[in-house]
Amino acid sequence: MTSSKKPLYVLGTGLSHDGSACLLKDGRICVAIEKERITRRKHDGLNDTAAIQYCLDAEGISLNDVALVVQNANFGMLKHGNDWWYGPRLLNNSLPVITISHHLAHAYSAIGTSQFEDAAIIIIDGCGSGLDDCIDLDGAIVTENPPEELRHLYFEKDSYYTYKNGKLTTIFKDFSPSGASLKGYPLYPPTTMHSIGGLYLAVSMYVFRGFEDPGKLMGLAPYGRPGVYDFEIFELKDGRVYVRYDWMSNFDRPCRNPEQFKDNFQYYADIAYWVQREVERAILYVFNSRYELAPSDLIAYAGGVALNAVANRRILTETKFKDIYIHPAAGDNGVAVGCAYYGWLEILKKERVLHSGSMALGKPYPAQSIREALATHSSSLKYSEEENSVKKTAELLAQGKIVGWFQGGSEFGPRALGHRSILADPRKPETRHFINSNIKFREDFRPFAPSVLEEDVSIYFNCNYTSRYMILIADVKPEWAKSMPSIIHEDQSARIQTVAQSISPKYHQLLCDFKKITGISVLLNTSFNRRGMPIVETPEEAIRFFLNSDLDLLVIDNFVIYKGAVKDQKHTNITDKFIQNLRAALENSFAVGSGIAGTYRFDITGARAVTIDLSTDNPVIVEGVSSTKSTAIIEIAESDIDDFWNDPQGEGLRLIQDGKVKINGPQGKVMKLVNSLRLV
Numbered sequence: 287m288t289s290s291k292k293p294l295y296v297l298g299t300g301l302s303h304d305g306s307a308c309l310l311k312d313g314r315i316c317v318a319i320e321k322e323r324i325t326r327r328k329h330d331g332l333n334d335t336a337a338i339q340y341c342l343d344a345e346g347i348s349l350n351d352v353a354l355v356v357q358n359a360n361f362g363m364l365k366h367g368n369d370w371w372y373g374p375r376l377l378n379n380s381l382p383v384i385t386i387s388h389h390l391a392h393a394y395s396a397i398g399t400s401q402f403e404d405a406a407i408i409i410i411d412g413c414g415s416g417l418d419d420c421i422d423l424d425g426a427i428v429t430e431n432p433p434e435e436l437r438h439l440y441f442e443k444d445s446y447y448t449y450k451n452g453k454l455t456t457i458f459k460d461f462s463p464s465g466a467s468l469k470g471y472p473l474y475p476p477t478t479m480h481s482i483g484g485l486y487l488a489v490s491m492y493v494f495r496g497f498e499d500p501g502k503l504m505g506l507a508p509y510g511r512p513g514v515y516d517f518e519i520f521e522l523k524d525g526r527v528y529v530r531y532d533w534m535s536n537f538d539r540p541c542r543n544p545e546q547f548k549d550n551f552q553y554y555a556d557i558a559y560w561v562q563r564e565v566e567r568a569i570l571y572v573f574n575s576r577y578e579l580a581p582s583d584l585i586a587y588a589g590g591v592a593l594n595a596v597a598n599r600r601i602l603t604e605t606k607f608k609d610i611y612i613h614p615a616a617g618d619n620g621v622a623v624g625c626a627y628y629g630w631l632e633i634l635k636k637e638r639v640l641h642s643g644s645m646a647l648g649k650p651y652p653a654q655s656i657r658e659a660l661a662t663h664s665s666s667l668k669y670s671e672e673e674n675s676v677k678k679t680a681e682l683l684a685q686g687k688i689v690g691w692f693q694g695g696s697e698f699g700p701r702a703l704g705h706r707s708i709l710a711d712p713r714k715p716e717t718r719h720f721i722n723s724n725i726k727f728r729e730d731f732r733p734f735a736p737s738v739l740e741e742d743v744s745i746y747f748n749c750n751y752t753s754r755y756m757i758l759i760a761d762v763k764p765e766w767a768k769s770m771p772s773i774i775h776e777d778q779s780a781r782i783q784t785v786a787q788s789i790s791p792k793y794h795q796l797l798c799d800f801k802k803i804t805g806i807s808v809l810l811n812t813s814f815n816r817r818g819m820p821i822v823e824t825p826e827e828a829i830r831f832f833l834n835s836d837l838d839l840l841v842i843d844n845f846v847i848y849k850g851a852v853k854d855q856k857h858t859n860i861t862d863k864f865i866q867n868l869r870a871a872l873e874n875s876f877a878v879g880s881g882i883a884g885t886y887r888f889d890i891t892g893a894r895a896v897t898i899d900l901s902t903d904n905p906v907i908v909e910g911v912s913s914t915k916s917t918a919i920i921e922i923a924e925s926d927i928d929d930f931w932n933d934p935q936g937e938g939l940r941l942i943q944d945g946k947v948k949i950n951g952p953q954g955k956v957m958k959l960v961n962s963l964r965l966v
């Protein structure tokens with residue numbers, strides 16, 4: 287018998303950096319999306335209109351169908367109303383809206399999606415809510431007790447809870463003051479003092495100039511040498527982590543551009559090695575200390591620090607916790623999920639509905655919309671709709687083809703898990719370099735991760751655990767090391783994804799078919815994006831990426847797509863040349879003139895971005911999107927770059943008038959920049 291009962295929707299929304307929205311339908315996630323996937327700006331956050339609208343559209347409902355909204359803004363509790371947050375919001379006064387503090391939202395993201403019934407929960411990140419905003423202090427050990435007027439200057443850095451019989455209890459919360467007072471050091475913590483996440487972010491910004499994910503530091507670490515730095519960054523006492531700041535003055539060579547990074551690779555790698563080891567030491571200390579306060583066999587873990595896959599293995603193998611669940615979107619992108627679950631479990635007091643385990647929470651695209659997207663590029667590609675696209679893909683992968691693999695809804699979280707992936711045969715040693723330089727345009731040191739059939743994982747890896755979200759590492763068995771050179775890191779480890787039939791049946795089948803042909807059930811799996819850009823979301827974005835890269839094949843659901851005889855002009859060369867010319871122009875004794883200081887982002891054909899950062903004493907040009915707010919964002923097609931730049935007053939203005947170049951921000955400043963920074 288079918289029920290005509292109206293579904294009960296709870297909307298969770300995250301208003302931090304890495305913003306997102308998540309919709310629960312009768313206690314189950316029906317859709318969730320990170321804002322960056324829609325706006326195409328990496329780590330985009332704050333205003334939540336785009337993310338909420340995406341969720342409502344995917345479900346075909348309006349806000350009036352939502353019973354409850356729960357939100358988290360990290361800084362502040364939106365005490366002045368819910369209709370404005372860095373721009374107008376969709377929420378209105380007729381909707382019940384609850385605001386919760388930051389670590390509590392992270393905690394519920396872990397509870398909501400874990401398979402554990404009862405467990406301890408730990409949250410570690412760079413910076414959470416202010417002490418005065420926290421609503422989870424009751425009965426807990428709270429490390430700081432500043433006077434009332436200073437409470438807003440102390441922020442969450444780690445929190446420990448237990449979850450038993452549906453009840454969350456706060457055990458321990460550590461706070462530290464803001465790190466702004468140390469701004470004199472190149473390595474100053476941009477967030478909370480003494481926080482592991484803040485330190486990691488600071489070092490990442492020092493090494494990479496902050497334009498990339500802090501996770502890159504983890505990838506660089508194995509190239510560093512032990513013993514180059516050996517003093518302790520952290521002082522660990524009384525169950526708390528303190529960052530010692532006395533060593534910072536020794537570090538005065540922050541990376542300013544990619545060339546400097548390349549020329550000083552060993553220097554930065556040695557720092558990464560040392561910091562990674564120290565961070566692992568601090569994380570293990572926190573886990574061990576919290577265990578003693580409230581022992582538990584199982585632990586659920588979230589917060590940005592939980593993205594450290596190398597430390598995660600050590601938690602699993604070296605602490606007293608017997609099993610760990612790590613939220614796949616452990617950073618602030620996950621707080622919307624936690625908000626939604628808080629609403630369902632804590633406000634509405636509903637039964638917990640076990641999560642399916644799948645993180646493919648984006649909306650699927652109907653076959654007709656894929657056909658329409660393909661039709662707009664019909665002169666550049668040919669395609670067929672195949673009943674057995676999986677088998678066909680496995681055959682082509684085994685022949686050495688590199689494949690864009692787009693299936694159903696996108697993954698929620700930073701890792702591609704077989705829905706928006708670039709896949710390749712892991713056996714060819716040259717594949718890693720080829721994908722890094724011709725497809726993803728990123729540094730060669732960056733490793734690729736393997737997907738492996740879950741039932742086969744112990745054949746290839748020293749591993750007796752699952753890693754469904756690519757958030758744990760394992761060592762490759764020596765006898766397989768030579769067979770899979772493109773997915774093994776410098777230290778013989780790999781950040782594995784174990785693929786379960788119950789969670790990803792199609793991707794599982796692909797690995798099975800690949801195994802039938804090649805004898806191995808492992809594929810190289812990297813996210814479907816270029817360096818500095820968010821993962822592709824729509825079929826149109828995937829097709830454009832395909833046509834402008836050296837991918838051999840694109841598979842969107844059951845559509846198998848090849849490049850046609852008439853190739854699109856290679857975008858890589860034009861944009862690469864543009865970046866090169868800009869850098870040369872900047873070095874050509876360019877001085878930031880009055881009125882143009884700021885950060886300018888050029889989004890080129892929606893697939894690549896170039897940021898010109900003139901906001902500091904050391905202006906730079908970087909491929910990718912700056913974490914700082916842009917003064918202006920300029921959308922431009924690659925084919926228009928030359929005309930726009932060479933003749934700003936004539937062709938440039940015409941392109942703007944025709945809507946071919948869109949400027950979001952002060953046009954006068956942008957034109958001044960173009961006039962001042964003449965390409966060489």
Ligand SMILES: [Fe+2]
Pocket residue numbers: 388392411412413414589590617618
């Ligand atoms: Fe956080």
